Amino acid sequence: MNSIQEQTQIREFAQAQERMPLFEALVDYAKKDVTPFDVPGHKMGAQASPLKNILGEMTMKMDVNSMKELDLLSHPESVIKEAQQLAANAFGADQAYFLVNGTTSGILAMILASCKPDDVLIVPRNCHKSVMNGLILSGAKPVFIEPEVDVHFGISHGISVKSVTKTLSAYPEAKAILVTYPTYFGSMNDLRAICSLAHDRDITVIVDSAHGAHLPFMPGQIDPIVAGADIVTMSMHKTGGSLTQSSILFLNEGRVSAKTMQKTLNMLQTTSANYLLMSSLDVARHDLALYGYDRYKDLKPLVEKAIHDIEQHTCFEVLKNDYVKKQNMQAYDWTKMVIRVNDSGLTGFEVYTLLKEKYQIQMELAEGYVVMAVVTTADDEESLKKLVYALCEIDRLYGRKIPIYSTNVTPTHPNKLLLSPRDAYYAEHELLPIDMALGKISADLLMIYPPGIPLVIPGELISEDVIQQYHYYSKTFGNVLTESALKHHITVVKPSITPPA
Known part of the structure; x- marks a missing residue:
């Protein structure tokens, strides 16, 4: 391609990306002299309120319901459809879908669209808790890959190509593999190689790129869409500039169809999608693409x-x-x-x-x-x-100048998975003090937030490492989230299964 063609393509791309069809339509509607007899009940901020005083009149006027001129997220035909296509073009994907329940809804949708009950899904063990919930909802059987552990920094990086190769060979029946790219701490494995390995076996590659919305616009970085992933979900609100809770799911059609993806998302997303969130995605895409x-x-x-x-x-x-x-x-x-x-x-x-x-x-x-x-x-x-x-x-x-080290920061013994997360979720349960739960099968999810990576998930054996980690994080940071209302308690499967010797 010669330089004239390249310059023409760049100019045409920029001209297209200048548009913000959803945001522009929403602003136009908010400026009209509308008398609303629809929801939401604040009627475009008609009444004085502390919310209106702080957020401003225009914000309240832009918080409206779906209608013909503003399109419908579950069946987009006009401005939402156009805004989503501009996002797809900007990021280099076939399709884009706006999400108003964060990347969580995208991860659930990716799993449900690519896996049926009892299908094998290969998953990094340091994935987000929403992946575990996707396993419960879908009934897919997880095969976990342990991430690369960095003892020096006390964190985990991405799963290695070597581990993926070994796991794909051991589980040729796998339907999909989920990759976190980048990881919460910013490491990025060779996703191109992983996509090639998986696609050679007709395995769908789904990517949690919650922390990677900026990657397509950074010099020298390889983003997951370019790397060849089939479905990618990005938290635009984390690094892309949109409002909190707004994300985008990108699809490269082939292994999963656009029809299947839309149908799956319609099961998970609200029918009252927030236009402030959606229009912020339109603006964030515009800014990333142009600047x-x-x-x-x-x-x-x-x-x-x-x-x-x-x-x-x-x-x-x-x-x-x-x-x-x-x-x-x-x-x-x-x-x-x-x-x-x-x-x-x-x-x-x-x-x-x-x-x-x-x-x-x-x-x-x-x-x-x-x-x-x-x-x-x-x-x-x-x-x-x-x-x-x-x-x-x-x-x-x-600073005390005496280095601190702790075995609780980077435990080296992976948890044993004795039941599928779905089976553990639906089993009969009992509540125990966590110190009495050693050797039991967890029906709970203990999670450090942020980043939202579980210490133990439903179906895993509660080991001494899990209990020690729980107390370590409870004591040092006080930020271990459990599903139990009682402090220092955990829900376990009843009766417990004795692990093999």
Whole structure:
């Protein structure tokens, strides 16, 4: 293709992506002198209220119900359809579907559309809790792959190509494989190789890319759609700039049809889709498509300087691409600043708390050894300098200079799966103090949030490692989510199954 053709294509792409059909239609409707006798009951903010006072009149006017001129999410024919097609074109997919219940609904839909009851689904064990719920709803049988464990940083990376190859050979009957790309901590395995291995066996590749909406617009990064995935769900609200709870599911047709995908989503999504959320997806797509590449190009040197300053003036260490490539043969998303702090004698939980309480800096998460900052194009030199200054001062004022290590941060013994999550969910249950649940089969899901990765799932054996991890996170961070109303209790399958010797 010659340069003239390339320039013409770029100009045509930009001209198309300038449009925001859903957002524009919604704004036009809100500006009309409409007398609403439909829902929602606030009637476009007709009454004075604290909500209207804070959010503003225009926001209330844009919170409307489905109608002909604004289209219908479950059966899009006009402005929603056009907005979704623009998103598909921007990200390089065949189809795009707006989600108003976050990537959770997309993950459920991907599993339900690609797996029937008793089908084998290959899953990384460090997946999000929504995957476990998808297993329960679909009745698919999970085969778990353990992720690559990073003992130095106390985190997990993506599943390796070697592990995938071994698992695909052992389970040739598998219908689908789910890959987290990037992982919560930003590592990215060779997804192209995984897609090739799976597709050679006619296995569908579904991708949880909740933290990867920005990847298609970052210089030098390979996004999951380009890598060849069949279905991808991205949390546009996490890194793409849309409102919280809004995501997009992308489909490359072939192994799953557009008809099947729409039908599945219609079972999971509300019939009263929120137009503020949907229109924010339209705007976020517009901004990423037109300005994303240049903004990330400008942001990278600012992040590199921040990393340099942190490592130059503290005993902290920041996760970087060269390290991940050398240790795990994976790439790394530099917008995830994973900062290892335990050499200072502080846990990640302590640094997280100090940043919030002393410096009004809200980090994305804490783990035993690390804190993580998610950087987006909304950040600038000033916000990064503030983070660097706070970290330097914390190391100087609060660091104990005696490194901290704990076996609870990176347990090496995977849980045994004795029942499928669905069978465990529907079995007869009993509630026990967690310290009395050793050797029982969990019917509960214990989860650290963020990031939402379970310590134990329904169907897994409750081991001593699980109990110790539960107490470790309860004591250090107080943020273990359980489905039990009683503290330090867990629901187990009754009667318990004695594990084999």
